[in-house]
Amino acid sequence: MDFQKSLCNLERRLASDQSHYHETPGDNLTANSLRCRIHRGCHEIGGNCVELEACGQRIILDLGLPLQNSSAELPCIDGLLAEDRSLLGVFVSHPHPDHYGLLEQLTTPVPVFMGKAARRLIETSAFFTRLPTLGDVQPQTYEDGSPLQLGPFTVTPVRIDHSAFDSYCLLVEAEGKRLFYSGDIRGHGGNAHLFQSVLDNPPPKIDVLICEGTHIGRIPDFAYPDEKSVADGMLEVFQQTEGMCLVWCSSQNVDRIASVWEACRRSGRNLILDLYTAEILRAVDDPSLPTPGKDGVKMFLPHNQRSRIIRENAHDILDPYSKRRIYPEYLNAAAPSSVMIFRPSMLEDLKRAECLNGASLITSVWSGYLLRNEAELTELKRMNIERFQIHTSGHATADEIRRFVAAFPESRVVPIHSENPSGFTEMAERVELKNDGEWWVV
Known part of the structure; x- marks a missing residue:
């Protein structure tokens, strides 16, 4: 110093x-x-x-x-x-x-x-x-x-x-x-x-x-010029996917979560948020957003987030979600009617839950971030999970x-x-x- x-x-x-x-x-x-x-x-x-x-x-x-x-x-x-x-x-x-x-x-x-x-x-x-x-x-x-x-x-x-x-x-x-x-x-x-x-x-x-x-x-790369077109593009993928739809986007991009939620409602699918995304939306405190407890919205706790809670002795963070969670053993049955906010660190959780048959992946982040997770994307491709890039710039x-x-x-x-x-x-x-x-x- x-x-x-x-x-x-x-x-x-x-x-x-x-x-x-x-x-x-x-x-x-x-x-x-x-x-x-x-x-x-x-x-x-x-x-x-x-x-x-x-x-x-x-x-x-x-x-x-x-x-x-x-x-x-x-x-x-x-x-x-x-x-x-x-x-x-x-x-x-x-x-x-x-x-x-x-x-x-x-x-x-x-x-x-x-x-x-x-x-x-x-x-x-x-x-x-x-x-x-x-x-x-x-x-x-x-x-x-x-x-x-x-x-x-x-x-x-x-x-x-x-x-x-x-x-x-x-x-x-x-x-x-x-x-x-x-x-x-x-x-x-x-x-x-x-x-x-x-x-x-x-x-x-x-x-x-x-x-x-x-x-x-x-x-310029604006195949999707605004959030409305992003929601419309996601809706098409949701409608044509037989299994679970995974959406990889930033949990802090609240507009993007809202677009995912809009496409969910129009397609009749439920939305599954990981705990981090659920807590971000709770921090924003906007009643129009898809917080767990609303119809069709559940919270899933991935292994790495569960480990963090145990490490920090922060179990009380789960209290608001006690009746709003979906557990791994239920993901397989829920997959055909669900959309999950996804990040590569969650892949092993989903593989263990055997819920990726017929799944699709929407990447909705800047293309530079995709290069940092090339191994996971390659593995998803080997699993015959089709990927769609649907994104608009921040x-x-x-x-x-x-x-x-x-x-x-x-x-x-x-x-x-x-x-x-x-x-x-x-x-x-x-x-x-x-x-x-x-x-x-x-």
Whole structure:
């Protein structure tokens, strides 16, 4: 830790010495300005971290774990490793690790703010998975449209559509300037109306828009353009499958679980959730979602989750499901009328239950995740289980990003969360490309 502090101090001195080389022409880093520094994200997808400074005080937007470096340490920001009262708070846009994943490394009591459901989702996933935890952080929660005042900063969360439930854009006002940070966005999910609402009524007089660009420069692959088409595609598979339908999707992608549930209801099939997915839906606390206890919804406890409960002596987590479980010995009979939320770690459970005769598999995740489970997919293929890829992205398409940028016609645009930030220059003349670690004036 001492080595890291020394390295941080050296990097800060170098950044201070060289920052004037990176300023936008005409900018003047005066004391009466709102300044910005993107620590990670200017040339990569994930790991977002944005530092803002006004009147000698600072806030941070997201403190994400880089997708390509799971051992990454905190960026060199005063107040993260040793107390610095000029750091007023960290605002997390949504509960994906590439936006919150370094919180567990905090060693100082800096205030952290996030959505109420986001906090519950992070805490739930930390129990069942290897995803980052909150560590010693006890987040305060914010609400859509309710401004928070921290020193010279006013921060207003704006709810947005994304594959992570409880996602927000963040409007920051200070020193007479207004910055709008997109976080991660899309316009084709279950909350597409939130995206459209920003397009129809964008916050006015935005000086700088920091906008995600995950799909800029990528080859488009949107065979299923939205969640409705995903549900329709799943329905076709459910109707033609003789045995159990397995759906491999992220338990945290609540929109996708809702699409599976919609297809279940239309096909007359029941839905089986593993305990992790059931707990995620309980944390979301939305009565429209398929929680165990509703007609046609059961909970199945896989071996690895059962082992975790025993290891942690957390048997009480099963209490809400005592009358809502389906046990392995009943899976065979239930298979022809059921859909199960599936992940590769559950394959041995299902093989022992002998419930995969005539089954099909729908993979509903980013194709990159499939490569990490090639052995299980090959085994399923050997078992004559037909696979269908039915998925839509959790991020905005290039066209949706173009529309989002167009909603802020007077704003300077700074790309983030993109491997091809220069692609933004084709959308508007007011695009400014930045480098990680450089200060610039809003």
